[in-house]
Amino acid sequence: MSFYDSINKSSDSATDIGKKYVKDSISYAKLKTFLITTSSISTVTKLVLIGGLLTIGILFMSVALAIELGDYFESITLGLLSVGGIYVLLGLITFLVRKTIDKKIIKSLSVKFFKNKNI
Numbered sequence: 001m002s003f004y005d006s007i008n009k010s011s012d013s014a015t016d017i018g019k020k021y022v023k024d025s026i027s028y029a030k031l032k033t034f035l036i037t038t039s040s041i042s043t044v045t046k047l048v049l050i051g052g053l054l055t056i057g058i059l060f061m062s063v064a065l066a067i068e069l070g071d072y073f074e075s076i077t078l079g080l081l082s083v084g085g086i087y088v089l090l091g092l093i094t095f096l097v098r099k100t101i102d103k104k105i106i107k108s109l110s111v112k113f114f115k116n117k118n119i
Contacts, residue, residue, distance in 0.1 A: 039112070062087075 062083050070079025094101075 036113070 066079040066083040067076070068079070069082045070076035073079055073082070
C-alpha cells in the first residue's frame with residue numbers, strides 16, 4: 001500500500017505546484033497589464049497636455065509671424081500665405097521622412113513592451 005500512498009502524495013504535490021504556478025502566472029499577467037495600462041495612460045496624458053500647450057504657443061507665434069511678414073510685404077494676405085507655405089513645407093518634409101519616424105517609434109516602444117523576454 002505504501003507504493004499507492006507514495007503515488008497519491010506525489011500527484012497531490014504536483015497538483016499543488018501546478019495550482020500555485022497558475023495562480024502566480026495570473027498575478028503576473030495582471031501586474032504586467034497594470035504596468036502597460038498605467039504607462040500608456042501616463043504617456044497619452046503627457047502628450048495631450050504638452051501637445052496642447054505647444055499647439056497654443058505655436059498658434060500665437062504663427063499669428064505674430066504672419067503679422068510681421070504682412071508688415072514686411074505690406075500685405076497681410078502675403079504674410080498669412082507665407083506662414084501657410086511654411087507649414088505646408090514642414091508637412092511635406094514630415095511626409096517624406098514618415099517611415100524613419102515610424103521605425104524610431106516602433107523601436108522605442110518595442111524596448112519598453114518586450115523588456116521581459118520570458119513573455
